[in-house]
Amino acid sequence: MKDKRMKFKLQTNRGSAPAPGAVFRANAENRGRHEHARDLKFPHCRTKRGTRGLVPQRPGRACSPNFTVRTNQTLKHVAVLTVVIWVVSTFGLARAASVIATLERADISLGEAAQLTVTVQGRSAEEPQIPSVNGLDFLQVGQSSQIQVINGAMSANVSYTYAVTAVQPGSFTIPAIQAGRGADSAKSQPVMLKVRKSSAGSTPAMNYPTQNALPAPAVNGDKEQLSADEQQSFGFLRLVTPKKEFYVGEMVPVELKACFRAGVELRVDGLPRLNSDAFTMNKLGNEPVRSQQLINGVPYTVFTWSTVITAVKAGDFAMSVEIPITVTVRQRARRPAMGGPFDDDLFDRAFSGFFGSATQRQIALSSAPVSVKILSLPTESRPASFSGAVGQFDISAATSPAQISTGDPVTLTLKISGAGNFDRVTAPTVENNSAWKTYKPNAKFEAADSAGFAGTKISEQALVSTQSGKLEIPALAFSYFDPEQKQYVTKTTSPINVEVAPGQLASLTVTPNNATPTVTPSAASAASDLAPDKLATGHFTATLRPWILNPWIVVVALLPSVAALGAYFVLRRRQQLAHDPKQIHLANSQSALRTQLENMERAAAVGDTGSFFAAACSAFQNLLGLRWSLPPRTITLAEINARLNGEADGLRTIFGMADEVIYTGRAFAPDELRRLQALINNELQKLKAL
């Protein structure tokens, strides 16, 4: 018969690498305590601005998260649950309980860790009891739950994972591990672990420090137990400083430790910030050192940043750090009482892990404030060469080459090494004297650590001999304040002798790279390869700004070109019009009309009736021919009657009178002709207006 397998992996939440995109993730080693976030307090935390659901937390007062149920997810889960309920209620839940213990590596070296997996099958929901083994340490690192339905038989498994480390080599027997109580209890078989001596250079496979190897974080150098709030908290922040008394300008290496309880699912959203204006803190690295630690028997994931703080002003101050994080809070789903096989703690836990909702809360986790005192640097017996360096330093000097000729450069190298505020370390320099012409030194810093606290500052100064013989580079003094001795310290180099052979001063052409003279050069350097000054000052201009940056000049410069192009287009248009037949016809017609009107006026003046009416008719013919696009001679009275359709009675009257004059020889007096001329002009205006 073919097995019908149904397998539900309800929850797997193991420690993992930092999630991509996030700064890093303190992942939850699930210890099966999903109620942890609900039950834990949030000491020294405050809400991030704009975060909903959390009431701003007063200092020293616990704040509880506001749980919300994701309804849409729950509806989906209910559908799956219905199927599970049907299957389980039909075939029943396997009740047989058993505990299986397996060791992934039964043979390890000292310093390595073996993975112990304890799988509890059946109804027993209690965490297995790990027996104490002399020489071995157990650290729980994960948990997973599974429900399997095989041929209708359902089984539920809960696996607990432990990291096992040894404090000494040898063969160890892990006795039977018991889970559950009473009749439901079960035991595993014993397992063997062999621990060999660690070979040189071997690298531990896993880094799970034991409780003995890694004590609880020391606060300000003191080992201190966790406070009650911290024991209840999902995590805490510590600022580890070597002392509580500083001097202004002193750089102090510190450690910032963010400890998060294993099993808490959270994401660190940024780097720790220093809440004090009395100190400046060097830039933190984005990748802190991550480790697992047992603190008071509770496993923690610890992120450690190493950096340096610098005291900037004197006084008594409280110093703390804070870090923004996002905590995922899981809420146990409320399952109705079903009875029967479902009234089981294991099933209840699986139900809660699968159907419970999760809410993310952004908070700022703060460390407990630390009171520190910052002292001013003493003014008494302060050396003149003191430039603000605070720390522990040493100085050495060397020259190269040892033998030169006059005019040749020699490089004086000063090395100031130690630990302190190197930004205030200024190497002493050789001043101009009768034997040496000096240049400004170049300085560089070679850090010995990532924080720039320790290292070496190297100063190179070019010296040019102006004399021959055995020249001495004088002793150079460097002063600093030692905060350990609480006094100023001056260290001096030994004088250095340089053999300078006679040479040609004028051959001084070697200029040290990146070096600039500190004094006005002598005649020798002035007579270098520079082109000589110009005698005439030449023309002066009021500004260096090119004309092209002045919009007015650009406009004025383009104006003639625009005018020329405008003239071109005007001329071209005129020439085109001059050769247009329509324009020519129009011009001719208008000219003829003007001529006819002039003739008509002359005829009226002399009383020439025939010429008057002939000119009048021609004027009408020209105007109408122009309007109707017909030859003027084709315009007759019949054409006018046909086109004007009964309008222009005055025009017809004029034409009728013209016919009468032609056929009857009727003559009009000049006064009548002038009156008719007015009538004709009026008719012409009407025709133009049509």
Next chain:
Amino acid sequence: MKINNCLFLRLVPLQNVKLHDGQRQNVNIPATASVEKQRLIFVSPLPGRWIRQTGCLIVLALLLTAGLVHAASGSSTMDAANDARQGYSASALFNLANAQQRDGQLGQAILNYERAALLAPNDSDIAANLGAARKKAGLELEHSSPLQVVAQTLTINTWFALAAVTLFLFAVSWPLKLLRPHTRRALNIGSVAAALVLAVAIGALGLRSSELNRAVVVAPEAVAGVSPVTMAAPVFKLRAGEIVRWQKIHGNFALIRNQAGHEGWVNAEKIEQIIPAKL
């Protein structure tokens, strides 16, 4: 001859022009006309009044342009003896830069050499001393492409003036072709030549346009930060005399871009634009 024909009369030597009264515009000159009359016909505009007016307008526009450019540019020669502190002179800038280089002020020296080269791009002394200053400051010498070398033979103002003149010649050739059709061939050649020179001038201006926002680090050292605040995280360092591109200014900080293409905010007092933003 009427005065408004001066534009055309200037085309021939004055001694060959013979003026006479009356109808010069008459083109019906018989074939037996004298050589003097034929010359007169050549220099006399054939079209009517509007043509002469157009010619005069162009002349007036040219004169106006020259006058305005001259006045607006402020390029009048000043008496250096009277007020040498006002204005810029290539020689004075060169001498000042020499003094600054001898005094070790390499940033200021390079700035003034650059300014002098802006006014006198073909001065070999300026180029030599600028190179020496850059070498002394530990800076790499600027390598120019052949086109940039050609573009740097003239000043930006000269290229601009050349572009404006050739543009005008190119533009004026078109109406002249309509006014004087018989000279169309010569005008075509002239307009093509003007267009070529115009293209070269515009190209040179385009190449030189990158010099308009250059600035020089005048402080011994400058640190470019990521933001225009005093405590900004440093991005890169600048050495004295280093040439950067001035992008914009915000408060006391200027956004610059170095020759590697990196941008950062620098204290504006530590750099100075080669072409000052204000007079």
